Amino acid sequence: xRTSPSQVGxxxxxxxIIVGGGxxxxxxxxxxxxQGVGTVWLRMCRAAGIVSASAENGRETALPxxxxxxxxxxxxxxxxxxxxxxxxxxxxxxxxxxGAQGMSxxxxxxxxxQYSEVIYKELLDFKRGARVDAVMxxxxxxxxxxxxxxxAHYYAYLPHPAEIHRLADAPALxxxxxxxxxxxxxxSCHGRSDGKVGAPALDGEPKVYLQRQLTAFADGARRxxxxxxxxxxxxxxxxxxxxxxxxxxxxx
Amino acid sequence: MLVLAxxxxxxxxxxxxxxxxxxxxxxxxxxxxxxxxPEYYYRSVTGHGTVMAYVFPxxxxxxxxxxIVELSLKQSLIGLKWAWxxxxxxxxxxxMAAAAVASGAATVLYTFYPPLIASPFYYIGVVLVVVGSxxxxxxxxxxxxxxxxxxxxxxxxxxMYANVAGAYLWAWTAVGAALEILFQILPVALGLKSTIxxxxxxxxxxxxxxxxxxxxxxxxxxxxxxxxxxxIGGRLYSDVMARLSFAxxxxxAMPIGIHHLFADPEVxxxxxxxxxxxTAMVVIPTLLTVFTVCASVEIAARLxxxxxVLGWLRxxxxxxxxxxxxxxxxxxxxxxxxxxxxxxxxQMDSTIHNTQWVTGHFHLIFAGxxxxxxxxxxxxxxxxxxxxxLGQSRLIGMQLWLWFIGIVVMTLPWHLAGLLGMPRxxxxxxxxxxxxxSQAWTVNAAVMxxxxxxxxxxxxxxILARAHFNPRSELAPYRFSAPVHALARVPKAxxxxxxxxxxxxxxxxxxxxxxxxxxxxxxxxxxxxxYFAH
Numbered sequence: 123x124r125t126s127p128s129q130v131g132x133x134x135x136x137x138x139i140i141v142g143g144g145x146x147x148x149x150x151x152x153x154x155x156x157q158g159v160g161t162v163w164l165r166m167c168r169a170a171g172i173v174s175a176s177a178e179n180g181r182e183t184a185l186p187x188x189x190x191x192x193x194x195x196x197x198x199x200x201x202x203x204x205x206x207x208x209x210x211x212x213x214x215x216x217x218x219x220x221g222a223q224g225m226s227x228x229x230x231x232x233x234x235x236q237y238s239e240v241i242y243k244e245l246l247d248f249k250r251g252a253r254v255d256a257v258m259x260x261x262x263x264x265x266x267x268x269x270x271x272x273x274a275h276y277y278a279y280l281p282h283p284a285e286i287h288r289l290a291d292a293p294a295l296x297x298x299x300x301x302x303x304x305x306x307x308x309x310s311c312h313g314r315s316d317g318k319v320g321a322p323a324l325d326g327e328p329k330v331y332l333q334r335q336l337t338a339f340a341d342g343a344r345r346x347x348x349x350x351x352x353x354x355x356x357x358x359x360x361x362x363x364x365x366x367x368x369x370x371x372x373x374x
Numbered sequence: 375m376l377v378l379a380x381x382x383x384x385x386x387x388x389x390x391x392x393x394x395x396x397x398x399x400x401x402x403x404x405x406x407x408x409x410x411x412p413e414y415y416y417r418s419v420t421g422h423g424t425v426m427a428y429v430f431p432x433x434x435x436x437x438x439x440x441x442i443v444e445l446s447l448k449q450s451l452i453g454l455k456w457a458w459x460x461x462x463x464x465x466x467x468x469x470m471a472a473a474a475v476a477s478g479a480a481t482v483l484y485t486f487y488p489p490l491i492a493s494p495f496y497y498i499g500v501v502l503v504v505v506g507s508x509x510x511x512x513x514x515x516x517x518x519x520x521x522x523x524x525x526x527x528x529x530x531x532x533x534m535y536a537n538v539a540g541a542y543l544w545a546w547t548a549v550g551a552a553l554e555i556l557f558q559i560l561p562v563a564l565g566l567k568s569t570i571x572x573x574x575x576x577x578x579x580x581x582x583x584x585x586x587x588x589x590x591x592x593x594x595x596x597x598x599x600x601x602x603x604x605x606i607g608g609r610l611y612s613d614v615m616a617r618l619s620f621a622x623x624x625x626x627a628m629p630i631g632i633h634h635l636f637a638d639p640e641v642x643x644x645x646x647x648x649x650x651x652x653t654a655m656v657v658i659p660t661l662l663t664v665f666t667v668c669a670s671v672e673i674a675a676r677l678x679x680x681x682x683v684l685g686w687l688r689x690x691x692x693x694x695x696x697x698x699x700x701x702x703x704x705x706x707x708x709x710x711x712x713x714x715x716x717x718x719x720x721q722m723d724s725t726i727h728n729t730q731w732v733t734g735h736f737h738l739i740f741a742g743x744x745x746x747x748x749x750x751x752x753x754x755x756x757x758x759x760x761x762x763x764l765g766q767s768r769l770i771g772m773q774l775w776l777w778f779i780g781i782v783v784m785t786l787p788w789h790l791a792g793l794l795g796m797p798r799x800x801x802x803x804x805x806x807x808x809x810x811x812s813q814a815w816t817v818n819a820a821v822m823x824x825x826x827x828x829x830x831x832x833x834x835x836x837i838l839a840r841a842h843f844n845p846r847s848e849l850a851p852y853r854f855s856a857p858v859h860a861l862a863r864v865p866k867a868x869x870x871x872x873x874x875x876x877x878x879x880x881x882x883x884x885x886x887x888x889x890x891x892x893x894x895x896x897x898x899x900x901x902x903x904x905y906f907a908h
Contacts, residue, residue, distance in 0.1 A: 130618070131867030138625060138877055141655060142648075142884070149647030170888050171642025192901065195568045289410045297410050298802055302809045315411055319903065 189243070189252045189346040193320060197242040201275025209276025212269055215261065224280045229330040231322075235282020240322040241274035244346075253346040283326035283374055289314045293366050295359070303358045308367060311351075320348060329372035336364045376457055378759050380437025381752060383465065384430050385835055391425035392831045394418045396824040399784075403817040404805040412801035413481060419799070421475045423484030426741075428503055429468045431590045434748050435544070436460070436510045438593050439537050441755055443514070445852050446531040446600075447521045453513045460509035467502025470495050482905055483799070485583070486551075486559060488575040491902045494563040497555050504548050514541040529864040532613055533600040533854045539620040540592030542875055543585060543627055546882070550581025550631070562902045570902045573640035574893040580631035581886060584653075588627035590740055594703065594747035595619070598667045601754050603855035605696035608674025613857035615666045617868040622659040624874040626652055629885035636723045640898060641889050646720055648885060653718040660711065664704065671700070673858065695770045699750035702778040706742035710735060713789060728799075730816075731792025734785040741827075742781040746774065749834055758852040762844040766837050773837060776830035784823025787816035 154165035201209070213224075216233075220226050224234030233241060247253040249262040249270075262270070289297060289309055297315075299307035311321040324332065338344035339356035347353060356364070398418050400406050443451050451457060473495065474480040480496035518530065518538050530538075554575050561567045599616045603609055610616065632649035635641050672686055680686030691697050713735045716722045726732065756764050764770075791813055796803070805814040867873050 130865040131873040134621070134625070134867065134873060135877065138881065141651065142881065145648045145651035146644075149644040149651070153647060154644065166644070169642050169644025169647075170892070171640065171645060172888075172892055294804075298408060298804055300807075301804065302807055309410075310412065316413060 187252060187254075187345045189247050189348055190250060191243045191246045191252075191348075193239045193243055197239040197271060197274060198319065199238075201238065201272065201279065205272045205275045206279045207276075208269075209272035209274070209279075212265075212273050213276055216273075219257070224277050225283070226328060226331075229328040231327055231331050232283065233277040234280035236277055236322055238271075238274040238278035239319060241277050242270055243320055245270040245273065247346040253344065282323065285314070285325045286374060287370065292370055295363055295367055296370060300358070305355055305358050308355075308371075324371040326374040327371060329368050332368040332371055333364060336368065340364075376451070376454065376461070377437045377441045377755070379461060380433045380440070381755075381759070384433035384437065385752070385838065387425045387433075387468070388430050389831050389835055391422045391430065392828055394422040395426075396821070396828045398422065399817070399821045399824045402800070402802065403821045404814045405818060405821060408802050413478065415801035416483065416799075417475060417478055417481045420481050420483050421472065424471055424475060424500070425468075427484050427586070427590075428500060429464070431593075431744075431748075432464065432503060432507045432544075434751070435540060435589070435593055436464075436507060438596070438751055438755075439510060439514055439541065441759075442533045442537045442596075443517045445758070446533040446854055447517065449517070449521060451513070452517050452520055456509055457513055460506040460513070462506075463509070464503045464506030467499045467504075467506065469499070470502065471499030474499060480905070485579065486554070486575070488554075488559060488562075488570045488572045489900050489902045490905050491559065491562050491570070492905050494560060497560055497563055501552070501555055501560075504552060507548070508545060511541040511545040514538050527863070529613075529861050529869050531854070532610075532616055532857075533596060535617055535869070536592070536596045536599065536620045539624055539871065539874070540589060540596070542871055543592065543624055543878070544589045546875075546878060547582050547585035547589060547628060550578045550583075554578040554582075568902055569899040571893065571897065571899045573638065573898045574890065576635060576638060577632070577641065577886070577889050577893060580634045581628075581882070582631070583634050584631040585627040587736070587740070588623055588656075590744050592620075592623075593751060594744045595623075595663060597747045597751050597754075598663060598700065598703075599670075600854040601751065602667065602696045602700045603670040603674060604853065605750075605754060606671065606674045606691050606694050606700075608670050608677060608855075610855040610857040611666050611669035611673060613859075613861050614864060614868060615662055617864065619659040619662045619666070621868060621871075621874040622662075623656075624871070625877045625881065626655045626659065628878050629881035630656070630718075632885070632889070633718045633720075633723070636720055637727050640893055640896075642892075643720075645885065645889050650718055650720045652881070652885070654715075657711075660707075664707075667700070667704075670855070671697075693767065693771060695753050695767070695774060696750050698771060698774050699746050702774060703743045703746050706738050706746070706778070706781060709786075710739035710743060713738070726792050728797060729792035730788045730796040730798050733798045734788030734792060737788070738781060738785040742778070742785065746777055746781075749774065749777070752834075752838060755852075756838060756841055757849050760841055760844075761846055761849065762841055763847050763849070764837070764841045765844060766840065769833060769837055773830050773833040776826050776833065780823045780826030780830060782823070783826065784820045787819040791816040 150166050150169045151162070154169040155162065157165065160168075213220075219228050219230035220233050221228075224236075225232050244253060245262050245265065246267075248255065248258045249265065251259075265273070292309065292314075294300075295305065296308040299305045299310070307315065308324070309315040311318040312324045313321075335344065336352075336356050336359070339347065339352040340359065342353060345353065359367075398415060401409060401415055401418075440451055440457060443449070471480070474493045475496060477493075480492035482490045482492045482496070486492075486497075514537060518534060521534070522530070558570055558575050558578070562570050599610060603611075630649045630653040632641055632645055633653050636646055671690065672680075674691075675686035675689040678689045678691070680689030692701075713731070716726060717732065717735060753764060753770060792798075794813060796813060796816070803810055803813075803817070805811050805817075
């Protein structure tokens with residue numbers, strides 16, 4: 123080797139500067155320039171991912187009738203005795219439809235043992251108008267945030283009806299979904315193989331209620347599912363499939 | 375003892391994770407009825423990934439590094455107690471993480487996936503493994519310094535130079551994931567916060583994610599240069615070329631991780647392009663290596679009487695494990711490298727992003743090209759470590775063939791499945807569906823390939839274990855490959871790391887600085903999803 127000691131290092135440095143400089147020039151000047159929108163400076167900022175330079179920034183607003191609920195951590199914990207007691211008192215107003223122990227005799231949803239964050243989210247959606255129902259809209263109008271949290275904790279505290287089916291016996295749509303139609307398995311959010319925050323437990327719910335909700339999701343009458351997850355699922359399902367899965371969940 | 379402890383714990387864990395891998399394949403294939411619980415699959419994937427991506431290669435690199443200090447610097451390891459301490463810390467960490475995963479409290483996959491948050495034990499376990507490895511990095515630096523003080527002006531032996539390059543690469547690349555875990559994930563896992571900036575976490579993880587691949591590769595590359603030529607009776611074609619490759623790996627391995635984030639909207643397209651370009655630059659050290667090693671192999675063939683333009687190929691010792699391993703490794707590196715060109719291209723990536731192709735790619739490169747060289751390293755060092763001959767050369771040949779065939783049978787169909795659009799990280803496919811049925815064979819092939827690899831893995835461990843029971847015998851002193859032209863001196867830049875480490879850090883800052891600052895400023899935090907709470 124006849125190279126002097128520093129030459130190799132210098133050569134390396136030079137290569138990196140040329141390659142790097144070229145790459146930056148292409149990536150931040152020439153390529154964004156080829157898109158031809160806005161000033162050079164704006165394009166360079168966009169290529170760098172600088173958000174404030176992006177025209178769309180800050181324009182995003184919630185569409186009417188869609189959920190705006192962000193579930194707070196204290197809706198996901200177990201309530202203390204005071205919260206449950208206060209919730210139980212408030213729940214006296216709900217017994218007409220949801221039953222004395224949270225088990226409805228009127229095809230309203232059973233609330234006993236439902237996840238607290240689910241109840242809290244639905245109450246808040248009713249209150250904000252993201253979910254529409256003549257009775258529920260009136261019922262929640264005067265509830266404070268704390269009231270809704272306490273109600274949620276009370277119902278979560280009541281025992282949930284026992285699951286009678288094993289997952290292996292459930293219809294394929296519930297176990298594995300139908301990926302080719304974009305239907306995720308029900309059990310991956312609603313329990314038994316996995317759960318997602320905000321998705322209710324469905325076992326033992328009244329069949330009429332479940333069918334009405336799935337149909338409402340399918341035709342867009344109900345729109346408070348975050349990211350349109352349930353609307354996407356339900357639209358793909360046939361009427362027979364809706365009956366099949368709701369039969370399964372309603373059985374007790 | 376120290377090296378053996380590292381290697382045995384590495385290979386023990388490797389075998390367990392291999393078993394998990396095969397089980398995942400069976401579970402996902404139409405050969406087995408669906409178990410209805412995706413959790414089991416993902417838990418297994420988390421265990422498999424955590425062991426194979428972090429613990430196994432780290433233990434190999436650490437053990438190999440300690441061996442290199444003694445064998446190439448001809449000095450006993452300074453800081454032996456620290457080395458045992460590092461081993462203990464890493465072992466405790468690995469056990470902690472494994473326990474968290476096994477109990478189902480940490481099914482977040484080894485790439486962490488915030489806003490998913492697992493039990494803090496998992497992350498603390500991973501951090502402890504990394505802390506152990508950082509002690510190793512420090513020990514490598516200390517040992518090199520002490521050698522330099524006693525050998526002023528002499529070139530650092532190639533094996534040690536490459537080894538320390540690997541150690542420095544790891545020290546810096548681990549910083550990204552360490553920042554992510556310590557400042558983003560752990561505060562949430564410990565309950566101090568309930569939100570996390572998932573976009574920032576992904577960028578920080580990408581800092582680690584691609585360079586870690588080159589860190590896995592380092593022991594294999596070291597073996598290419600300093601073990602294979604000697605083992606097949608040849609000489610290293612060029613010592614300087616080898617050093618240059620390792621130095622360039624330091625530079626080009628780091629500022630390229632954003633090519634994993636081509637689909638992430640938080641990162642600007644300019645940076646994606648720049649990272650793409652730098653990823654392409656990795657071909658330079660790779661092709662330098664391919665050229666130098668092939669030239670070294672040709673030297674061996676000609677020394678054994680090989681003649682002609684290609685006729686020398688016949689004179690090669692094809693039954694020699696190192697020759698066989700190198701050949702398989704190069705074939706897999708070539709195939710994987712060709713596929714990698716597609717992954718790293720900003721536009722072409724979109725055809726295979728997050729498909730089974732990617733899984734095929736990194737198994738072909740890491741489990742194939744790299745791990746087969748880990749086998750060769752173990753075979754080559756074993757007589758020196760146990761002071762007993764290894765023997766069983768037929769069995770070794772069979773083991774390497776099985777591994778190679780297994781990898782090819784498993785990963786090539788995965789590439790095809792990815793092109794057809796099969797997503798990766800899926801616990802279940804309904805192959806009774808007519809639209810998917812035609813892809814079922816790719817998963818069955820993976821089961822078969824996995825089975826071959828499992829047999830090969832068991833054979834490997836049996837071969838190493840049996841060697842312990844051989845009678846002791848006089849062994850020639852161990853040595854690494856000698857270059858064709860012995861070096862009296864090497865360019866200063868290639869005897870130290872100052873230029874390359876500075877470039878590595880500077881390029882990381884230019885290529886990651888703005889994306890990280892911008893994500894911090896934009897504050898794209900989302901609520902954390904506590905996996906272990908359910």
